[in-house]
Amino acid sequence: MPRSELQTRINDALKTAMRAREKARVAVLRLVTxxxxxxxxxxxxExxxxxxxxxxxKMVKQRRDSEQQYRDAGRAELADQERLEIDVIQEFLPQPLSDAELDQLVADAIAQSGAEGMKDMGKVMGILKPQVQGRAxxxxxxxxxxxRLG
Structure with a gap:
């Protein structure tokens, strides 16, 4: 059963972490798999x-939300656990886009879709989402x- 390249990298990282007896990392990678x-x-x-x-x-976003809620509630140890999970998961995401790159992609997508106002936001998001997924x-x-549209 062929897997995605990213899944293979994550499984290899899990095996490496298990061999190195990195309990926290193993736990996070098992959650992901x-x-x-x-x-x-x-x-x-598949x-x-x-x-x-x-x-x-999505997993990173959920953990960011949880981390913020734990910090607001004064539960630093739980917030730190969420931060650890975020850090491990982000290792497998592509390099984040800079503000300038993101602004350029937004401008290009607006031009490509011919969007003229807020009513065209869905069209533009449809173009942008695959380009920025995991990077912003x-x-x-x-x-x-x-x-930009408003």
Missing amino acids: AEFKRIEVDERI LDDARVLAILD DMADVSKRLKA
Whole structure:
């Protein structure tokens, strides 16, 4: 059963972490692989790199939200655990886009779609999402796009 290149990298990292007896890293990588398996079984599909990136991106977003909630509640030890998980998962995401690169992609997508206002935001997001998946926070992309279109 062929796997996506990203899944293979994650599985190799899991094996390496197990050999090195890095308990915390093993736990995070097992969470990630379990999520992949759950989606493959539930949806009866084989994941490709684009879908794996989307899953990793979602996992990072969830952990950022949790980390913020724990910090607000004064639970530093739980927030630190979330931060560790974010750091491990981000190792497998592509290099984040700079503000300038993101602004350029937004401008290009607006030009490519011919968007003239907020009513065309969906069209532009459809073009942008595959380009920025895993490389930028979609909420930030949406905010920049609204500023340009609004």
